[in-house]
Structure formats: structure tokens, C-alpha cells
Amino acid sequence: MPCGPIKLFHLSDIHFGLEDQRAIDWVRDCIARERPDAVAITGDLTMRARHREFRAACEWITALDVPVTVEVGNHDIPYFNLYQRFFAPYQRFKKIEKLVETQLDLPDLAIVPLRTTTRAQYQRFPWSNGWVTERALDHCLEAIDAHPEGTRILVTAHHPLTERRERDGKLLTINGTSTMEALAGRKVMAILSGHIHDPFDLTADTAAGPLRMVGAGTLSRRIRSTPPSFNEITIDGDTLHVEARNLERVATPAMQIPEVPENALPPREPGEPISAVGTVPPEDPPVH
């Protein structure tokens, strides 16, 4: 018997420590009231992976009474404690361990995690951008291949997979192009990501066919060019619809940016967006 539409809330970049209280209260109420089939949080739970930030994140997430999957973001790996960064980077997730990089199985739909965060990158510094290691990709593809044919697949990752910035070819996610090709070859419905702090809904052309890339905005005060938001994703048969919900009532097309930029950096003054809605500044301003 065919099942009805599936509703998924895609949240990202809450950055506890610099969270937008009004926005997260609103999202929590939306989840309690509307009860989506699942919530996918694509990383950057905290600002600096501090213990108190993880405590707040774990408390907020465990209170959501729906299935949740959580990705690890570049801000969630210990920043000040280098020993932990290298030898026990995920220890601070202990309280929500079961939710981290967990696969969610919904009717004829699986949400499969892909790790893009690394504790160090020998190719460059800083290490905030993505890197899909061979191991991470194999792990994800094996999980996809374990499903019966015809299962709809969504992949969740922190970093968008775009390998090079469109306007100048700057390296963003290492191995992004080959990863996108592998996912397109397996007819993945979409890859859901965060990190950018602005939402988008783009389709990449890969050698193996098109791949839908859906980014969620932030729920923090670290806004870039759009107000805090989350994506409501409706999957009905083979169609996937994205709405970028926000408290300012900005319409989804105006919320979604037209290309994948580099990192999101904070504005110059607290609360100040760094560009008009719908535009991406060529360079982020200096951080104070």
C-alpha cells in the first residue's frame, strides 16, 4: 500500500553558545505541534564545542519527541583542547551518542549520514571546510546499497559537496565532485547540508546525472544574508518540496541563495546581516 507524504524538518547550525533563542523556541514549538516524521540536524550544534554548549544542545535535542539524526559540524570538534580534538573528538556528544550519524528508516525512505568533518587536513589550514574521505564515502555507499531497490534515499552531511567555488575555483569540499557523482549514480533524491548559514535548493550536473543539493540556514545569531530559518521538506512519491521557514516571513525563493559560497562568517555588529536577502557577498567582512 503506498504511504502518504513524509514530512521532514531539516535544521542546521544552531551554534549553541550563540543560538537565536527566539528562533529555537519557535522551532521547538513547531516540532511539538506539527510532529514531523523526522528531524535532521546537519551539524554545527555548538560555537566552540565547549562543555556548556554541548549540555545546552543535548538538552534541547533530547526534548524533541520525534526521530532525530545529527551530523557533526566543524564547530563540534574540540577547539581549545587539542588532545581531545585529535584523540577523542566526539566524546562531548556522549549524551546524544545514539543520534549522531544515525540512519533513520522511514516508510520507503532512508536518511543516510555522510561525514564531511575531519579533525585535521594536511592539505590546508584552517580546517573548517569539508573533506569526504574514502572511508566516509564507502561507509555511506554501503549503507545506501544495503537498502532494497526502490528505497528513496536522502543523504545528510554538514558541508555542501560543491568542490570548487563557482566564481574563482577556490577549493571548498575535498572529493566533493566524485562524491556527488557516486550519489547521483545511486539516484539519491537529495543531499541535505548546512554550514553556509543561508538556505539553497540547487541541482548539480554530475557525470552520473543530476544531484539535488538542499542547504538549510542557521538557527543562530551568526546570520549571513537571511534570517534564522529551517527547511520543511515534504517527500511525496518521487517529488521533494522544500520550504525555507522563517519568523520574518521571507518567501522561500528569496531565502534561497543562487550558489554555494565559502564559509559563513559572523557579521561586523551583532544582529547585523552582511548582505541583502538573496545575495551572497563576494567576500565576508572581517570578524571582530
Ligand SMILES: [Fe+2]
Ligand atoms: Fe555553522
Ligand SMILES: [Fe+2]
Ligand atoms: Fe560549519
